[in-house]
Amino acid sequence: MEEVRLMKGNEAIAEAAIRAGVDGYFGYPITPQSEIIEYLMLEQPHLRTGMQVLQAESEVAAINMVYGAAGCGKKAMTSSSSPGISLKLEGISYIAASELPCLIVNVQRGGPGLGTIQPSQADYFQAVKGGGHGDYRLLVLAPASVQEMADFVDLSFELAFKYRTPVMILSDGVIGQMMEKVVLPPQKERLSNEELIKKYGSWATTGKPASRERNIITSLELKSERQEAHNHKLQAKYKEISENEVRFEKLNCDDAEYLIVAYGSSARISQKAMQIGREKGIKVGVLRPITLWPFPSDEINKLADQVKGILTVEMSAGQMVEDVRLAVNGKIKVEYFGRYGGMIPSPNEVIEALEQKLIGG
Amino acid sequence: MSTEKKYTFKDFKSDQEVRWCPGCGDIAIMNSVQKAMAQLDHNKEDYAVVSGIGCSSRFPYYMNTYGFHGIHGRAGVLASGVKAANPKLSVWQITGDGDALAIGGNHFIHEIRRNIDVNLLLFNNQIYGLTKGQYSPTSLLGQVTKTSPYGTIEEPFHPGELVLGARGTFFARSIDNKVKETTNILIEADGHRGTSVVEILQNCVIFNHGFYNHIVGKDVRDDNQIWLEHGKPMIFGKEKNKGLVIDGLKLKVVTIGEDGITEADILVHDEKEENPTLHMALINMQHPNFPTAFGVIRAVKKDTYDSLLEKQIEEVKAKSNILCMDDLLNSGETWTIE
Numbered sequence: 193m194e195e196v197r198l199m200k201g202n203e204a205i206a207e208a209a210i211r212a213g214v215d216g217y218f219g220y221p222i223t224p225q226s227e228i229i230e231y232l233m234l235e236q237p238h239l240r241t242g243m244q245v246l247q248a249e250s251e252v253a254a255i256n257m258v259y260g261a262a263g264c265g266k267k268a269m270t271s272s273s274s275p276g277i278s279l280k281l282e283g284i285s286y287i288a289a290s291e292l293p294c295l296i297v298n299v300q301r302g303g304p305g306l307g308t309i310q311p312s313q314a315d316y317f318q319a320v321k322g323g324g325h326g327d328y329r330l331l332v333l334a335p336a337s338v339q340e341m342a343d344f345v346d347l348s349f350e351l352a353f354k355y356r357t358p359v360m361i362l363s364d365g366v367i368g369q370m371m372e373k374v375v376l377p378p379q380k381e382r383l384s385n386e387e388l389i390k391k392y393g394s395w396a397t398t399g400k401p402a403s404r405e406r407n408i409i410t411s412l413e414l415k416s417e418r419q420e421a422h423n424h425k426l427q428a429k430y431k432e433i434s435e436n437e438v439r440f441e442k443l444n445c446d447d448a449e450y451l452i453v454a455y456g457s458s459a460r461i462s463q464k465a466m467q468i469g470r471e472k473g474i475k476v477g478v479l480r481p482i483t484l485w486p487f488p489s490d491e492i493n494k495l496a497d498q499v500k501g502i503l504t505v506e507m508s509a510g511q512m513v514e515d516v517r518l519a520v521n522g523k524i525k526v527e528y529f530g531r532y533g534g535m536i537p538s539p540n541e542v543i544e545a546l547e548q549k550l551i552g553g
Numbered sequence: 554m555s556t557e558k559k560y561t562f563k564d565f566k567s568d569q570e571v572r573w574c575p576g577c578g579d580i581a582i583m584n585s586v587q588k589a590m591a592q593l594d595h596n597k598e599d600y601a602v603v604s605g606i607g608c609s610s611r612f613p614y615y616m617n618t619y620g621f622h623g624i625h626g627r628a629g630v631l632a633s634g635v636k637a638a639n640p641k642l643s644v645w646q647i648t649g650d651g652d653a654l655a656i657g658g659n660h661f662i663h664e665i666r667r668n669i670d671v672n673l674l675l676f677n678n679q680i681y682g683l684t685k686g687q688y689s690p691t692s693l694l695g696q697v698t699k700t701s702p703y704g705t706i707e708e709p710f711h712p713g714e715l716v717l718g719a720r721g722t723f724f725a726r727s728i729d730n731k732v733k734e735t736t737n738i739l740i741e742a743d744g745h746r747g748t749s750v751v752e753i754l755q756n757c758v759i760f761n762h763g764f765y766n767h768i769v770g771k772d773v774r775d776d777n778q779i780w781l782e783h784g785k786p787m788i789f790g791k792e793k794n795k796g797l798v799i800d801g802l803k804l805k806v807v808t809i810g811e812d813g814i815t816e817a818d819i820l821v822h823d824e825k826e827e828n829p830t831l832h833m834a835l836i837n838m839q840h841p842n843f844p845t846a847f848g849v850i851r852a853v854k855k856d857t858y859d860s861l862l863e864k865q866i867e868e869v870k871a872k873s874n875i876l877c878m879d880d881l882l883n884s885g886e887t888w889t890i891e
Binding site: 220221222223226229230233234236247249250251252275306 | 624625655685700701702703
């Protein structure tokens with residue numbers, strides 16, 4: 193049954209996880225996302241759906257519990273904030289290499305190091321360029337509202353199981369902590385072991401009757417030819433994802449002369465900046481990447497034929513701007529504006545930066 | 554070094570505003586540390602205060618010494634690195650039950666096993682304070698917290714038990730508000746060569762207030778605390794008439810003057826005994842059947858990692874055939890070109 197509630201972004205993720213039929217959540221407290229595990233513990237999902245919730249002894253423990261649970265073909269997830277995600281990267285690389293589905297939520301805070309507990313988007317590189325070792329990719333979804341925090345949980349698992357790959361929700365402290373109206377999805381049933389085997393085949397560790405082939409979950413291949421072949425397989429999968437799973441939102445782009453590219457909470461701020469700009473007579477639109485990998489490069493490239501200049505707005509020292517420049521490939525000017533280290537740009541700052549860097553300059 | 558009193562505790566206070574909650578046990582512990590440092594022989598510039606992450610780990614900011622506010626769980630390895638790189642420093646590791654025993658559990662036991670010469674102060678408040686009230690590895694079974702709203706279902710660690718399990722050479726226990734006792738324990742810990750673990754029960758006034766009231770409460774403290782001193786009988790109680798004896802393989806509380814028990818029957822504390830059996834029993838004494846043990850429970854002499862490393866280098870040097878450059882040039886496969 194659909195239900196409308198006023199919730200924090202973090203709570204919305206937690207409730208959506210129960211409703212998505214997640215089998216196991218494994219986490220460790222860290223600000224600004226501890227509400228996820230606190231909500232789950234209070235909600236007793238084992239009584240509602242049988243979902244297990246475990247507070248691990250560290251982020252490393254939590255991601256490896258996810259690795260184990262994902263190996264059972266179960267819907268497994270973890271969540272953390274920036275320093276905690278750094279700890280999980282080893283496990284993420286192994287999960288990607290072992291081709292297991294799971295969800296990792298990063299409610300970003302300012303870094304580097306221990307940094308601050310205030311919001312940030314400085315983990316973009318870590319999320320979309322790998323972070324962990326080896327040629328792997330994370331499918332990265334960037335919610336810009338509490339509603340999307342909830343919606344992207346089920347979507348993440350659909351994609352994770354479709355491609356047997358880890359998916360990340362890259363959020364930040366603004367979206368995690370703010371409260372908005374959210375329409376919660378209806379409850380999905382958790383799958384039984386029999387349903388799992390039927391749906392996903394033989395890779396899941398669900399016990400081995402005589403009828404099933406033996407399977408070992410591993411990421412090791414000492415013969416280089418075979419390791420290369422495994423990499424080819426992964427790359428083919430990433431190509432398929434790139435071709436099919438790009439998601440973005442366009443606002444006022446049809447008549448735009450200038451374009452702001454921004455994701456997550458920066459996109460919300462940029463939306464307001466766009467309104468201010470339009471009131472001033474500047475024809476500005478916003479392109480909001482929803483998937484950060486795969487990145488909406490083609491769409492941005494197309495828009496580069498139409499607009500005079502692009503401003504990327506991000507709460508980092510300029511990370512996504514590199515992907516926008518690659519997409520535009522020198523056709524037009526691409527500038528960056530951002531605040532970071534826990535600072536949040538104001539809509540006025542954004543439009544002033546656009547005027548200064550693209551119109552006046 | 555000179556025996557003149559060089560410092561007062563105020564010399565170790567930094568100019569930073571203390572941002573622990575008013576009434577936090579950490580503040581009293583800091584006073585004890587500063588008092589201990591003022592009494593010790595080290596020069597002020599030879600102190601290094603190293604912490605991980607957590608409320609207790611804010612400690613270095615408030616100390617007028619060199620400091621290191623590190624990574625969650627890694628206080629022990631950072632301290633090991635500091636000591637290995639600069640052995641002349643007096644290294645004080647400040648850590649909590651989350652930092653040392655959850656994410657840092659692995660490093661904690663290995664640091665102790667190596668017996669690196671570090672003073673390891675473990676502030677145990679049985680809760681995650683900095684992240685606002687989730688259960689920790691020392692939270693009691695059944696404890697209600699933000700992540701265990703219906704009670705935890707995990708058995709807690711006893712830090713002392715872990716220390717002995719890792720073959721630790723020094724373990725002491727104190728209470729945050731016992732400044733005099735804590736100061737003396739810290740002085741003894743600093744004098745001990747090796748990893749000196751001092752567990753300090755610390756009240757978190759916000760998220761676990763009064764968790765130790767059954768031990769520290771005015772009415773019960775004399776009967777529920779036993780302060781152990783090396784060479785002294787294990788006597789406690791309001792009337793100083795209760796004591797510990799061995800009954801079979803276990804400890805037992807007896808009353809002097811009852812059932813023919815005299816002071817001569819009471820166990821005498823020996824912190825230097827290498828066999829950890831009795832130390833383990835003392836560490837594990839629990840309310841309500843036993844008083845909680847405080848003071849230096851174990852302090853046995855054993856080589857430290859730093860000293861063994863030095864010794865090994867000297868031994869290898871002494872046995873080596875290579876004593877000078879010519880020896881080196883003529884060692885291994887050599888040949889003459891004619």
